[in-house]
Amino acid sequence: MTDQPGTPDPTTPPPEPDVAPVEEAVRAGYDFTGPALELGALMLDAQTQSSARVRIPLAMLNRHGLVAGATGTGKTKTLQLLAEQLSAHGVPVFAADIKGDLSGLATPGEGGAKIEARAVSVGQEWAATGFPVELYALGGEGTGIPLRVTMSSFGPTLLSKVLSLNDTQESSLGLVFHYADKAGLPLLDLADLRAVVGHLVSDVGKAELKALGGLSSATAGVILRELIAFQDQGADAFFGEPEFASSDLLEVTPQGQGLISLVELPQLQDRPAIFSTFLMWLLADLFHDLPEVGDVDRPKLVFFFDEAHLLFRDASKAFLDQIAQTVRLIRSKGVGVFFVTQAPTDVPDDVLAQLGSRVQHQLRAHTPKDAKALKATVSTYPTSEYDDLGEVITSLGIGEAVVTVMDERGAPTPVAWTRLRAPESLMAPSDPTAMQALVQASARHATYAAVVDRESAREILAAKLEEGARKKEAETQAEEAERARQEAEKAAAKSAGKAPAKKQEEGSIVHDVVSSGAFKDFMRTAAREVARGIFGTARK
Known part of the structure; x- marks a missing residue:
């Protein structure tokens, strides 16, 4: 007896379930052979989740990255997640702790139904874990170990950015630093620089000012007034000795964990330029001191540059060129840099083009300006399987992100709508008393706590x-x-x-x-x- 038309043949195996093109691309694109950081699992839409994993190869983290998204969309938790896994892989981490939340990295996290549900959904074996943390504070303004830099090391270019000097004034400030070097006048703190400029505009120093040629008394007067205002803001606490040794950021504990160094940024809104520019000095100092290593299996350090828009705001072309060059070349020193900001458009194109990994949280498009920023953001991504990537970005939930990274060959991976893993450390500030005890017990506290005041x-x-x-x-x-x-x-x-x-x-x-x-x-x-x-x- 023959089968009726339309009756399935029992000897024929059932058809494979349909696999969405994006899921197929993600499974193949994120299937790395070497060690990798686990970001989360692929979302097929707002309700449907796949078991396909989204990851970043450890060896590609020195190709830099970007974590972006509107306020409250989960950028800090993503930074925390990355820092935890880097430390677990033996990679030291440096990050600016803007709101104080990252101090929770030192304390095991608190579980609960929500954490357990997320962990199960993304295939994560969640376990409350604390990580080795060192706390710093610029100039000692805060709980952490004081971070200071000498004025000579900071240099005229970065200082001009902080003081909002124009090109002529920046050039003149460079002449002041040159004069101090030639005259054997060590510039250690802000008072030293004020003294040198004050000397040059005084009756005693007029002849030396004239000999500098390109420095007029009027411009020197402007610089002196800016320095006085800068000192009145309390900025003199950031300059002096003992100067911080950036090599202290590269420590790996005896247990093989990378040290997580966090710098507090109190009152960021009052002095944004000094904070962001100090971080840029730290990055430049690492570039100067570290040897060339080329491509490595794992970075020597991953540097998270939070509130990155503050660094680029109102910056001169020369300053932006210096940043782009530092980011481009520091990769060969084994250092990865992640910029954390609200939108990719906050980062200049020359820098953005060098960022191999992108973790994009939700952007909002409530105004024409927002819509323009969203369109610009979408244009920075490779071609994706999504019909409307802009719509995906605006519909992301908290703890979700659009991700693309560099694979082990250095090629971009498929764009993936990702539900991110939960951090295993505390997702809130650690206990202040415990943090104070941590600072006091640190060997570096004895090195950097007391101010050194030598002749300058x-x-x-x-x-x-x-x-x-x-x-x-x-x-x-x-x-x-x-x-x-x-x-x-x-x-x-x-x-x-x-x-x-x-x-x-x-x-x-x-x-x-x-x-x-x-x-x-x-x-x-x-x-x-x-x-x-x-x-x-x-x-x-």
């Missing part, structure tokens, strides 16, 4: 000024003595019989006055007051 430009110039005052005092004494001698001779000529005694008497009076301790104390006090008037409050 301010003291040297003050000593020169006081020496000049002493010289002037000696000249004045000599003139007074000569005047007294002449008066005595005149008196002797009028009264020849009593001249010797009178001359001796008058000479004795002058000698007694100028040699007295009270007269010398008066002249030294006057010299110090002159020094204070030019160089600011004297050190105690």
